Amino acid sequence: MTLTIANISKKLNKKPVIENASFQINEGEIVGLVGRNGAGKTTLFRIISGEILPDFGSVGLDDQDYHRMVALHDQLFYVDMPNNWMTNFNSQQVKRIVQASYENFDTSWYDQQITRFKLDGRQKLKQYSKGMRALFTLIVSFASNAQYVLLDEPLDGLDVLVRDEVKRLIVERVTNQNTSVLIASHNLVELDTLTDRILLLKNGTIIRSFEVDGEQDIKKYQVAYRSETLPAFLSERGMVIAHTGHVATVIFDHFDEALAIKLAGPTFQFIEELPINSEDIFRASFSKDGYAWERETEIGK
Numbered sequence: 194m195t196l197t198i199a200n201i202s203k204k205l206n207k208k209p210v211i212e213n214a215s216f217q218i219n220e221g222e223i224v225g226l227v228g229r230n231g232a233g234k235t236t237l238f239r240i241i242s243g244e245i246l247p248d249f250g251s252v253g254l255d256d257q258d259y260h261r262m263v264a265l266h267d268q269l270f271y272v273d274m275p276n277n278w279m280t281n282f283n284s285q286q287v288k289r290i291v292q293a294s295y296e297n298f299d300t301s302w303y304d305q306q307i308t309r310f311k312l313d314g315r316q317k318l319k320q321y322s323k324g325m326r327a328l329f330t331l332i333v334s335f336a337s338n339a340q341y342v343l344l345d346e347p348l349d350g351l352d353v354l355v356r357d358e359v360k361r362l363i364v365e366r367v368t369n370q371n372t373s374v375l376i377a378s379h380n381l382v383e384l385d386t387l388t389d390r391i392l393l394l395k396n397g398t399i400i401r402s403f404e405v406d407g408e409q410d411i412k413k414y415q416v417a418y419r420s421e422t423l424p425a426f427l428s429e430r431g432m433v434i435a436h437t438g439h440v441a442t443v444i445f446d447h448f449d450e451a452l453a454i455k456l457a458g459p460t461f462q463f464i465e466e467l468p469i470n471s472e473d474i475f476r477a478s479f480s481k482d483g484y485a486w487e488r489e490t491e492i493g494k
């Protein structure tokens with residue numbers, strides 16, 4: 194089964210939030226969705242899950258329109274705002290409610306995980322801590338046995354040990370059930386170790402899809418220069434992320450031969466290429482932009 198997001202556009206309050214976003218997710222993939230604050234990640238999740246409908250475009254499962262086919266709805270699970278979700282119920286009550294709409298709900302796995310993480314009892318969800326709620330949301334999501342699970346910031350605000358549990362649970366479920374997971378997160382270091390590939394959302398559209406190891410177009414260099422001041426082209430063509438004395442670390446997007454020739458020139462005492470991670474790719478893609486919410490409204494134009 195393939196989830197296909199095709200040319201989705203959406204305006205909220207007359208402001209274009211999502212513009213012609215397209216991508217696909219296959220079975221058993223863990224994909225990260227990354228963008229600046231306000232880029233539209235949550236809006237995109239709400240659209241995919243059918244909570245709000247797009248102005249244009251479609252969400253398909255194989256060749257079928259997910260939004261129009263109620264029979265497909267148990268193939269996708271998403272909890273919008275987990276902090277406000279079913280707060281007056283306990284874990285046993287939530288199980289009964291979700292079971293009613295997800296016919297493949299895995300009761301025994303759910304009970305096992307609830308016991309494993311000691312989330313049982315009469316405690317209502319509103320009495321859970323942030324970490325308990327994160328684990329609980331994940332358990333319900335995977336127990337639904339939906340092919341596609343959308344997770345919005347699943348690691349936000351969790352301590353290192355709970356984060357490890359959450360990551361282990363995600364990998365376990367994907368390995369054992371071939372579930373597909375789309376994770377929106379600001380935590381790029383965590384995404385590097387968890388995801389197969391990462392999608393970058395900018396100006397409401399997917400501008401880049403990459404596997405960190407496979408990204409050829411972005412390079413990071415540490416350089417020592419001979420001139421008095423930092424050579425201007427470094428900050429014009431790249432993003433200087435560290436600069437002490439005559440040594441600078443620079444990330445270049447769209448690295449090309451002209452840049453390679455300049456770096457090999459007499460201006461530099463030494464240059465060394467460094468390995469890149471997804472934070473570097475994020476910086477290279479977004480560093481020269483303002484805030485995502487500065488995009489003009491139609492009315493303001």
Ligand SMILES: Nc1ncnc2c1ncn2[C@@H]1O[C@H](COP(=O)(O)OP(=O)(O)OP(=O)(O)O)[C@@H](O)[C@H]1O
Nearest residue numbers: 205206210228229230231232233234235236237486
């Ligand atoms: N109901 C709404 N009505 C009007 N504008 C909205 C609404 N919901 C979101 N927006 C706007 O849409 C844009 C995208 O918001 P969204 O919450 O999807 O971004 P995000 O990428 O999830 O942000 P963050 O990383 O900060 O959580 C923002 O400019 C926001 O102000």
